[in-house]
Amino acid sequence: MRRGAIFPWRGGNRFELLVDGPVFFPRMLEAIEAAERQVELELYLVEAGACLDALLDVLCRVGRRGVQVRCLFDDFGSLAFTPAERQRLLDVGVQLRFYNPLRWRRGLRNLFRDHRKLLVVDGTRAFIGGTGVTDDFWTPGAEQSTWHEVMVEIAGPLVADWQQLFERQWLACLARLAWKPQYPLGLPRLPPYPPAGVGLGRVAYADARQHRDILQSLIRSLRGSKERIWLATPYFLPTWKVRRALRKAASQGIDVRLLLTGQHTDHPPIRYAGQRYYPRLLKAGVRIFEYQPRFMHQKIVLVDDWVSIGSCNFDHWNLRFNLEANLEAMDPNLTQTVVASFIEDFGQSREVSLELWRARPWWRRLQQRLWGWLDRLVVNLLDRRG
Numbered sequence: 001m002r003r004g005a006i007f008p009w010r011g012g013n014r015f016e017l018l019v020d021g022p023v024f025f026p027r028m029l030e031a032i033e034a035a036e037r038q039v040e041l042e043l044y045l046v047e048a049g050a051c052l053d054a055l056l057d058v059l060c061r062v063g064r065r066g067v068q069v070r071c072l073f074d075d076f077g078s079l080a081f082t083p084a085e086r087q088r089l090l091d092v093g094v095q096l097r098f099y100n101p102l103r104w105r106r107g108l109r110n111l112f113r114d115h116r117k118l119l120v121v122d123g124t125r126a127f128i129g130g131t132g133v134t135d136d137f138w139t140p141g142a143e144q145s146t147w148h149e150v151m152v153e154i155a156g157p158l159v160a161d162w163q164q165l166f167e168r169q170w171l172a173c174l175a176r177l178a179w180k181p182q183y184p185l186g187l188p189r190l191p192p193y194p195p196a197g198v199g200l201g202r203v204a205y206a207d208a209r210q211h212r213d214i215l216q217s218l219i220r221s222l223r224g225s226k227e228r229i230w231l232a233t234p235y236f237l238p239t240w241k242v243r244r245a246l247r248k249a250a251s252q253g254i255d256v257r258l259l260l261t262g263q264h265t266d267h268p269p270i271r272y273a274g275q276r277y278y279p280r281l282l283k284a285g286v287r288i289f290e291y292q293p294r295f296m297h298q299k300i301v302l303v304d305d306w307v308s309i310g311s312c313n314f315d316h317w318n319l320r321f322n323l324e325a326n327l328e329a330m331d332p333n334l335t336q337t338v339v340a341s342f343i344e345d346f347g348q349s350r351e352v353s354l355e356l357w358r359a360r361p362w363w364r365r366l367q368q369r370l371w372g373w374l375d376r377l378v379v380n381l382l383d384r385r386g
Contacts, residue, residue: 006213007165007203009194013156015201015327015334017309019341021131021138021145025051027153031121032058038068040166042118044311045132046073047080052133054140056088063092070094072170074114075101077132097173099323115322116205117151117311118166126154126162128327130299130311137297147297150341152309152327152334154201161203165325190216193224196305196330206312206324214312214326215319218242221303225249230302230342232259234295235267236274237315237375243277250285259345261297262290269371272364274315276372282354289349299326302342305335316379 018024032039039062046052063069071089073081075098089096099114119127129151131137136146154162190213194200204214222229222245229249236258238246250256258281265271278288301308310326312318329335 006190007161007205008191009200009202009330010157010161011197011199013154013158013199013201013331015199015329015331016153017334017337017341018127018129018151018153020149021051021147022143024127024129024131024149024151024153025054025138028119028127028151029054029058031119031125031127032062035062035067035121037122038070038120039122040070040072040118040120040163040170042072042114042116042166042169043133044074044077044113044115044117045134046078047132047134048082048085049135050140051135051138052081052085055133056085059089059094060092063089063094066093068095070097070170072097072099072114072166072173074099076110076113077115097170099169099173111321113322114169115311115318116169116325118162118325120159120163120166123163124155124159126159127151128154128162128310128325130297136295145294147295148291148293148345150298150300150309154327156199158201158203158327162325165203165205169323190220193306194330196332196335198331198333200331201327201329204308204310204326204328206319206322212319214308214324215239215314217328218301218308218314219245221301221306221308222246222249225254225303227304228255228257228302230255230257230259230300231314232296232298232300232342232345233313233315234261234265234297234299235270235313235315235317236260236277237270237313237317238274238277239314239316239319242314243281246286247281247284250281253285255287256285257287257289257342257346259289259291259296259300259342259349261295262292262350264291264293264295266295269374272367273371273375275368278352278357279354282352282357288352289346290352291345291349293348296345300338300342302335302338305332306330307335307338309338
């Protein structure tokens with residue numbers, strides 16, 4: 001599964017966790033505004049609204065100044081990015097490319113999507129996380145976003161690797177394919193974990209069926225955990241290996257907690273389908289928290305001192321069809337900030353106990369069984385087709 005370049009650990013970086021759109025969007029727009037040479041932006045979800053208007057304003061300004069601006073958007077995720085808005089960027093010299101344009105004749109290949117969220121400015125600053133450009137993530141002037149999300153701002157040697165990841169996909173996009181190296185690049189295998197140190201990080205990514213070091217690294221971390229495993233994801237449909245690793249760790253006394261979405265979600269069937277895994281996890285000692293105030297859209301994994309933050313939900317749909325990208329870090333400062341963020345979110349969540357789960361009403365049981373069965377049926381059909 002690891003036929004792409006594997007990126008190494010690099011030190012000397014600076015990481016800052018930015019929680020929610022009112023915090024990270026102004027910072028991202030400020031970075032774009034200050035660009036002197038180039039801006040690269042890769043996104044899945046792009047929709048017309050006040051958030052997109054603010055982004056287009058700053059992209060057009062830097063484009064008029066002669067800054068090279070390249071935007072790589074997923075074709076399906078940007079269906080609500082209107083022709084007029086696209087032309088506005090093209091008129092000032094912004095380059096646009098769209099990953100895997102939808103075509104009826106392509107059948108199931110239309111399911112392959114670019115789910116990455118990446119901004120690189122002048123090769124010196126990068127932002128990685130799970131945001132899209134919609135008013136759900138940020139409405140200018142609003143104090144709170146509708147969706148709870150995080151981004152990480154990165155400065156240092158690691159930015160060059162993010163730049164390289166974007167560059168490869170920008171070129172591969174012309175053929176509507178995931179990037180395939182023509183010669184050996186990067187490391188031959190997943191690098192071992194270094195001792196935790198200030199500024200240590202690496203790029204982990206997925207190219208659908210071609211390359212999954214992002215999953216292999218997660219599995220290795222879960223299996224090697226000693227103290228804690230805290231995982232946040234809005235779409236809880238984990239692979240069998242991930243579920244097994246979580247159960248095994250919890251049964252060994254490791255603090256395993258899941259931060260999942262509550263009643264606020266954009267895809268209720270996915271939530272119901274994932275709930276079929278609750279009983280076995282709870283019996284093994286896994287603690288499950290459902291976030292209550294808003295839609296919890298962040299994707300974070302904390303295993304001891306190892307942190308993974310980015311676009312990947314680590315569900316079997318993402319890993320089967322999507323381009324994904326996560327920052328992995330062993331930086332004590334970032335770890336401490338992530339711990340504080342988790343603790344705050346656990347405090348705003350409803351913990352699901354085994355007793356509470358067994359007492360759920362019949363109609364919830366029916367929803368969970370129905371959507372769980374449909375999810376399993378589709379996955380089995382896809383496995384046979386593959």
